[in-house]
Amino acid sequence: MPNILITGGTGQVGMALSRMDWPKGNYLYVPGSDELDLSDEIAILDYLEASAPFGAIINCAAYTAVDKAESEPDLATAINADAPFHLACYAADNDIPFVHVSTDYVFDGTKDAPYTEEDPTGPLGAYGASKLAGEEAVIRSGAKAVIVRTAWVLSPQGQNFIKTMLKLGRERDEIGVVADQIGCPTSAADIAETLQAIALRLLAHKKAPTGIYHFVNGGETSWHGLAEYVFARAARAGLKTPKLNAITTADYPTEAKRPANSRLNTAKIGHDFAIQPRKWQEAVDDILDILIKERP
């Protein structure tokens, strides 16, 4: 009966994963960053040595502050590349599955179609570079590993675009949202289901597929399109909504450059793991159901 280590349990994906129903006999260990600080190599090695043996590791923790990473590249690299390497080496040494989460930001966004797993990478900033280094480190470890790249993660918890829009909608009469970056809004709960399905498959079948896979919800939109969808739904629920203007990336300068095209092709995960993502609108509806109900 495996002990499963889940990192990042206070984050959007890790929280959704640790709150899921797991088949009987799987024991979850979800240490917080106070118990397992992934920026500290010695702390990671000590934690792994002191713990009961793990039968699988799912790494949902990451340094996710995209703009701040530009001024803290070493910390981003420690958490996003060095830590996954140590965890994956433990997995390799103990011949256990390792499931890791990565990002669309490994791409430069210039492709005119959704990215496949075979497309060349080319991160635009320190965060994307650290996540790419993490993918390479996991592969280098030799672990039986699946790396799931996802994008535009949304959930009722934590910091994300939907929550920011609902807040701005309450506070402002007019807002501008970038309309020239396109991607696939993706529910943390759906990513969690995917990670669980992959981990259970790897635990059950020694010859289960490994490697890099893309998972995002179906369809595509821009940040402006997503904001429009959120405000239409908020307005129907009787909430105050702002006038929404479409702006360009150039109108909204940030520390880190972001890919204009964040779309990910999910055919490979459909073929190898029979995972078929639902449409982003359905996923966003579920999140809005919770967030709009929670409003006083």
Ligand SMILES: NC(=O)c1ccc[n+]([C@@H]2O[C@H](COP(=O)([O-])OP(=O)(O)OC[C@H]3O[C@@H](n4cnc5c(N)ncnc54)[C@H](OP(=O)(O)O)[C@@H]3O)[C@@H](O)[C@H]2O)c1
């Ligand atoms: N958010 C997105 O839009 C997005 C897009 C594409 C890919 N991804 C990837 O998806 C995965 C999950 O993202 P998310 O949105 O769930 O992230 P999140 O909500 O920002 O959560 C990050 C998690 O990592 C933990 N963490 C950070 N530094 C740590 C440290 N030094 N030691 C231990 N734990 C640490 C945090 O713990 P504390 O709360 O204690 O800091 C938190 O639990 C990540 O691999 C991310 O790169 C995210």
